[in-house]
Structure formats: C-alpha cells, structure tokens
C-alpha cells in the first residue's frame with residue numbers, strides 16, 4: 001500500500017464524516033483542521049472509522065499524528081503494511 | 086445466583102445510571118475499545134424515560150411525550166450527530182413525523198406551530214409583521230451551531246428582549262421551551278433555551294412509537310461493543326483521594342476501581358455519594374421542578390378524538406411566569422400519539438396530560454396519605470383541563486389510565502424530589518472538582534432524550550477520548 005493509497009483512505013473517511021466539505025484541493029502538508037471545517041470530535045470519528053473499516057488502532061497518544069494528510073500517511077502506512085503482511 | 090458483576094474488580098470507565106446519557110457515554114467509550122461498565126439501580130434501562138409493563142401486554146412509556154430533533158439541520162447537531170457518533174441508524178432509533186400542527190396556548194391566546202420549522206418562521210413573521218425583522222434575526226441565531234460563550238450564559242429572556250418588542254410573542258416562545266426543559270424557576274440560560282427551541286421547532290418533534298426499541302438498540306450496541314450493563318446495582322459511594330475518584334462501592338459492599346467515573350444520576354445526587362468531600366457538599370437546592378401526569382391508553386381513533394394536536398403546551402395565565410413549585414397546576418403539557426405518521430398502525434396510542442409542580446412534599450408520606458394526595462392531584466389535573474380547555478380536549482371518563490407523581494419519578498430514578506429536568510445547578514462542561522469524575526445528562530445541560538444522548542457523547546469525546554486535548 002502506497003502513501004497515496006493511505007491518503008485516499010483518509011480522504012474517503014473525511015468525505016463520509018463531513019459530506020459538505022470540498023476535498024478536491026486538500027494540501028497534504030497543511031493541517032487538516034486549518035483547511036477544512038473539522039473539530040476534535042471529527043478527528044475522533046476518523047480514528048473510529050479507521051478502527052471499524054480497516055482494523056487499525058490509533059492509541060490516544062498518537063492522535064496528533066493525524067494532523068495532516070502527509071503525517072497520516074507516514075504514521076498509518078506501516079500499520080496498514082503490518083496488517084497486510 | 087452469581088453474576089458476572091460479582092467478580093468485577095475494575096474498569097476503565099464506570100458509568101452511573103443506564104438512562105439515555107449514561108448509555109450513550111458508555112457506547113461511545115466502548116466503541117473505542119475501553120472497558121466500560123454501566124451500573125444501574127433499577128431493573129430496566131431508560132431512567133426518566135423508561136418503560137414498564139401492565140396487564141394486557143401494554144408497554145407504557147414513562148416520560149415520552151415526543152422526541153425532538155427530527156429534521157437534520159447540521160451534521161454537528163441532533164440526530165445526524167447521534168447516529169454517526171454512536172454508529173446507529175434511523176432504523177435503530179426511528180423518529181416519525183407529526184401529521185398535524187402542535188398548539189401553544191397562553192391563557193386565551195393561541196399559536197399553532199406547523200410541522201416544518203421554516204413554516205413556523207414564516208407564520209410568525211406574517212402574524213407579527215412589526216416583529217418580523219427581529220424574529221428572523223433571532224431565528225438565524227437559534228439555528229446556528231456555535232454560540233458565543235457570553236451569549237450562551239445570558240438569561241434567555243434578556244436575549245429574546247433584544248430581538249423582540251412584543252411581550253406576548255416572547256411569552257408564547259418561552260412557554261413550550263420552559264415546559265420542555267425549564268430546569269429552574271424564573272429563567273434559564275440562553276444556551277439551553279436555544280438547544281430546546283431548536284430541538285422542538287427548528288428540527289421538529291417526532292415520535293418513536295415506543296421508547297423500548299430505542300433502549301434495546303442502545304443496549305445491544307453497547308454489548309456488541311464489549312460494554313456491560315448491570316441492573317439492580319445501586320452505587321452507594323464514590324471513593325476519592327487528592328481530587329481524583331478511585332472506585333465506586335455497591336450496596337453489597339463490592340468495590341470496583343475506576344479510571345473515570347461518568348455520572349448521569351444528577352449533580353446533587355452524585356455529591357451525596359462522594360464521601361467526606363466538604364467542597365462537594367450539596368448546595369442549597371432550589372425547589373425542584375416535577376410533574377403529575379396521567380396517561381390514557383386508547384385506540385388511535387379514541388386518542389385522536391381526545392386531542393386534535395400531537396402536542397399542546399398550555400399555561401393558564403395570560404402572562405408566562407415559570408415557577409411551578411409556587412404555582413402548581415398552571416402549566417400543562419399534553420401529548421397525543423395519534424397524530425404521527427407511523428409505518429404500521431399502532432395497536433394503541435397514549436394520550437398524556439401532565440401538570441407541572443414542585444416535587445417537595447411528595448416523599449416520606451404514609452401509603453394512605455400518599456394515595457389521597459395522588460388521587461386529589463389526578464382529579465385536579467383532569468378538572469382544570471376540562472374547565473380551561475373545553476372544546477379542545479375530550480378527556481375520557483372510563484379509559485385505562487395510569488398516574489405518576491413526583492414520588493414515582495423519585496422511586497424509579499432517585500432524583501432529588503422527583504426532579505424531571507435535574508437541579509438548578511448545572512455543570513455545562515461536565516467537569517466536577519474531581520479530575521476524573523464527569524457529569525452527563527440533565528445536570529450537564531443535556532435535557533430531553535436526545536439532549537441526554539448528545540450529552541453522553543460530547544462528554545465522552547471531550548473529557549475522556551481526547552483527554553481534554
């Protein structure tokens with residue numbers, strides 16, 4: 001699974017959580033919160049969907065790793081790889 | 086018989102009470118893989134909005150006139166928020182739309198409130214042309230997701246008076262909101278006013294048919310997520326040290342260690358369980374708001390004849406002042422389940438009449454005195470409504486019915502003086518003086534069933550799952 005795949009997974013989850021947001025131009029290196037109308041509850045939902053849809057656990061201490069698409073990809077890619085191994 | 090509870094030693098989160106706020110907090114926390122235990126005193130879930138059985142296979146809803154927040158306005162509010170955050174669907178927590186307008190009646194003055202929120206906006210704008218601009222601006226404010234903290238804490242009347250110059254219109258708007266969640270005499274904060282107004286009129290009322298499927302959905306989702314609920318498990322003490330709670334104790338003496346305690350039993354009620362915590366001694370309680378209610382179990386046709394509206398919010402005086410303890414039998418909430426669009430024809434429909442009063446003076450009576458007091462209240466409730474709303478209501482003479490009083494509320498929920506909207510003191514943040522003890526439900530400001538569900542979710546999210554981050 002490539003980092004782009006991971007970013008797409010995260011974007012798909014955000015699209016479900018916040019259907020009104022325009023996700024066509026999300027900058028990967030900018031904090032998601034700074035470019036989209038997402039609050040801390042929405043980030044919890046991302047964590048929840050990763051768990052439900054993909055079996056990925058994100059412990060509370062690692063929530064800051066989900067700040068931007070790039071940081072999501074860096075943090076989640078090894079987790080997806082471990083799952084698929 | 087040995088229960089799984091007997092061997093339970095600890096949990097990440099111990100939830101006090103299996104009402105709507107306790108169940109929703111528990112479900113949200115369990116879905117994140119935490120070890121969650123709900124301890125409930127009663128034998129059934131639901132708390133203030135539970136159910137009970139009567140011969141003839143009737144399932145009575147205690148509470149439940151109508152539910153709220155039927156039409157989505159925003160993903161951060163009401164049912165869309167509840168469904169998504171709890172991972173439940175509209176099939177699991179159904180809400181059916183009214184088929185007729187509701188009625189707000191202040192003395193002889195009436196306001197019919199249409200089923201759709203926007204229709205109410207336009208109706209009032211047309212009925213009160215001089216108030217139209219202020220009214221539209223107020224509506225926009227009431228519809229907004231975010232409220233500035235200073236405005237949220239302002240007394241509701243003060244805010245309404247900034248937008249509206251018509252005392253009668255202000256009273257007509259306050260009346261249903263206070264009947265539905267006026268937790269203290271006089272006034273309530275604009276935050277709660279906004280929450281209730283929006284829930285009732287902008288998103289609109291709805292009916293689930295019966296509350297039992299809602300509770301069944303919540304409890305089975307909780308179990309599926311690994312959470313546990315134990316009934317007949319009253320907590321009698323919360324142990325704490327150095328500003329943190331450590332364990333709860335059951336009546337049996339059993340001790341369960343807790344990472345966090347989330348209490349839905351009320352703030353004053355929770356303080357009583359905190360041993361030797363002088364800072365948390367119960368504050369002087371103002372008179373609690375409670376009700377006497379009679380529920381008639383009717384055929385749909387009979388119910389429709391008894392009352393032509395899904396809801397009637399009635400205050401007998403021309404001016405609306407909210408102090409049910411000082412002026413009992415002045416405000417009435419009436420509901421009729423005949424006027425909802427159920428997918429299947431219901432076997433029976435409830436017609437409910439309730440009068441608001443103070444809860445004091447109903448506890449500690451001997452059985453005979455209580456029976457007399459209850460009978461007198463039941464008779465007065467019917468007589469006043471027959472006299473004051475002739476032609477509108479047709480209260481049946483000989484139908485199957487049940488009456489509840491503040492004592493009933495106290496017996497099944499343990500709320501001080503049978504309070505139905507909690508105490509006058511609220512902790513809107515859900516925080517207490519103990520860093521891992523949180524409040525949910527009525528005393529966090531989550532009033533009504535949907536309000537309680539939202540309260541459980543929000544406190545779980547902000548105080549536990551994100552650890553205040």
Ligand SMILES: Cc1cc2nc3c(=O)[nH]c(=O)nc-3n(C[C@H](O)[C@H](O)[C@H](O)COP(=O)(O)OP(=O)(O)OC[C@H]3O[C@@H](n4cnc5c(N)ncnc54)[C@H](O)[C@@H]3O)c2cc1C
Nearest residue numbers: 102104105106126132133134148150151320526527533534
């Ligand atoms: C007559 C009436 C009519 C109502 N009508 C409506 C309506 O039409 N629509 C609507 O939306 N809302 C209505 N409400 C309000 C609604 O029921 C409440 O706002 C909501 O249910 C509150 O939920 P909660 O979780 O905050 O508290 P509760 O439901 O009170 O839950 C608290 C739970 O804690 C348990 N408990 C207490 N002490 C202990 C202890 N020491 N150990 C363990 N467990 C304990 C109680 O048994 C209870 O189950 C009505 C209420 C009443 C009484």
